[in-house]
Amino acid sequence: MAKSSEQSSETIYVLNGPNLNLLGTREPDTYGHATLADVEKLCAEAAAAFGLKADCRQSNREGELVDFIHEAHAKKAAGIIINAGAYSHTSIALHDALKAVKVPAVEVHISNIHARESFRHHSFTAMAAFATLSGFGIEGYRLAISGLAARIGAKARD
Numbered sequence: 001m002a003k004s005s006e007q008s009s010e011t012i013y014v015l016n017g018p019n020l021n022l023l024g025t026r027e028p029d030t031y032g033h034a035t036l037a038d039v040e041k042l043c044a045e046a047a048a049a050f051g052l053k054a055d056c057r058q059s060n061r062e063g064e065l066v067d068f069i070h071e072a073h074a075k076k077a078a079g080i081i082i083n084a085g086a087y088s089h090t091s092i093a094l095h096d097a098l099k100a101v102k103v104p105a106v107e108v109h110i111s112n113i114h115a116r117e118s119f120r121h122h123s124f125t126a127m128a129a130f131a132t133l134s135g136f137g138i139e140g141y142r143l144a145i146s147g148l149a150a151r152i153g154a155k156a157r158d
């Protein structure tokens, strides 16, 4: 991959949506005990295993998540990992942003959204992603990065 001092084709954006800043503080039966900081550390390590950098962002605001997707495109990010939280099930704006930028995206859900309430079964963001992982806990982020790396041709480092 091309070398650059700027964020570039070596960087993946990891976007977490509303309430995911609360990870590890409540609802451990659904979301486990790991914190968002743990998720971000895991993502940095998983990305590094493929020679990639993880730029991790979290927002409780839909428009800010749209801005992050645009930024990923502007900075020529190699891909996006997105857990848009509840916005996954409601946000045509996030769907449209992912579709518009054409940066390869993987959707992650910590819980198995299909084993939960019916309002979680549909995801607008999943429709704009090339793959979805749901129900692996925070390990889903590592699996998503591995799948994204395969998709973009990033090879595992020794």
Ligand code: CA2
Binding pocket: 018, 019, 020, 022, 023, 024, 025, 026, 027, 031, 083, 084, 085, 086, 087, 088, 108, 109, 110, 111, 112, 113, 120
């Ligand atoms: O399973 C997931 O990753 C979800 O995206 C999490 C969202 C939920 O709305 C989706 O249906 C599935 C909720 C994130 C809330 O995160 C919390 C974490 C700890 C405590 C409270 C909320």
